[in-house]
Amino acid sequence: MTGHTPNRRSNTDNDRYGHLIEHIQDAVVEFELVDGVPVVVDVNRAFTETFGYDADAAMGEVLNELIVPVGLREEAQTLDSRTSSGEINYRRVKRETADGLREFLYRGIPYADDRVGDGGFAVYTDLTGIVQNERRARVMNRVLRHNLRNKANLIVAHTTQLLAAFEEQSADRTAAAATVERAANDLQQLTEEAGEINRVLNAAEGTETVDCVPTIRRVVATHRQESPDAVVETDLPASLDVRANRHLDVALDSLVDNAIRHNPAAEPRVRVCAAAEAEGWATIHVEDDGPSIPAAERDVVTGEAEITPTRHGSGLGLWLVKWTVETFGGELSFSESDLGGNDVRIRLPRP
Structure with a gap:
């Protein structure tokens, strides 16, 4: 058997390669x-725009001395050692720009293998804005959820006490107290949905094969018990495997809850259906007879x-599901x- 001769890039390939690298952000x-x-x-x-060195000035210089903070030189040397041995490095790092x-x-x-130890390439993707936004979002999420939940609980408790303290329960007083109580309950719902969104978006788990039929039946049974005035029907196969995880329960619960809670009818009607589609997909429908979700x-x-100051949705329930x-x-x-x-409709891939 003859040995394999590695392919070498032609001048045309080099031109294409250089064009690609030059225009990567x-x-x-x-x-x-x-x-x-x-x-x-x-x-x-x-590189020149990010780190502030002209290409001619950078060539021939020690890379670490150009961009690595003095206190992080040892970390950089460890990465260089890995590169020398042919290993690919992935790491979050701080650099002087x-x-x-x-x-x-x-x-x-x-x-490549025939030149291991000679050198290579370093690619730097700026994460500063992303990391800062992640940290700010975590702080805002924790502070807002904590304070909104506590304030909502206080409003509900004190509204009940005030209403009980009135000697005369007039219709106006009762209606006002009910309005305040509904608003407080909405705040509580909002904080719960925000917390669940945070858990979904920050979960490390992937998807797995899930039979969605028992999940749907469990969600429906819960709402039949919690909302006895609602009529919640199902049209389901014996089983239906989809790609999902435990958060599917929360998404379905949110849709059924919205369908009941936002329906002013004395007997809200909800129907949950599921069916396999061709080409490896399945669809779960949550239908109702309530007011249409506004088109906006x-x-x-x-x-x-686009989201604007006046057009952003009335809550987090649909965002949670999405x-x-x-x-x-x-x-x-x-x-x-x-x-x-x-x-x-929730459309999910099938395993």
Whole structure:
């Protein structure tokens, strides 16, 4: 058997490669390892803009001395050692830029097997804005949820006490107290949905094969018990496997709850159906006979309209369902039900 001769890039391939690297928005630097130390061979435009060095000035310089903070040089040397041995590095790192210290996703990629130990490429994706937003969102989420929940509980408790203290229970007083109580309950619901959204978006778990029929039956049984005036029907197969996880319960619970809670009828009607589709998909329908979800709210949730100060949806329930379903690789859509109200559809991949 003859040995395999590795392919070499032609001049045309080199031109294409250079064109690609030059127009990548991430900072890219090619380096040689001289006694284990990375020395700059070439950089792309994003590198010069991010780190503030002209390409000519950077070439031939020690990379770590250009961009690695003094206190992190030892960490950088460890990464260089891994590159020397042919290992690919992925790590969050901090680097000195033209605008100060910033956080990056660093990927160190050594040359191919025939040149291991000679050098490679470093790619820096700026994560500073993403990381800052993540941290700010966590703080806001925790503080707001904690305070909203506590304040809502206080409002409910004190409204009940005030109403009991009135000597005369007039219709106006009763109506006012009921309005305040509903608003407080809505706040409690909002904090619960925000907490669940946070858990869904930050969950490390992936999807698995889930029989959605027992999940649907469990959700329906809960709402039949909690809302005895509602008529909750099902039309389900014996079983139906989909790609999901435990958060499917929460998404379905939110849809059934919305269908009941936002229906002013004395006897709200809800129907939950599920069926397999062709080409590896399944759809779960949650239908009702209540008022239609406003088109503006549907369009914002589906992405057909932009969020604005006056157009953002009335709550978090549909956002919770949308983002949960999207973590499964599915989608959320809306249509009109033959019950006269909404048909909210969850489309999920099948295993």
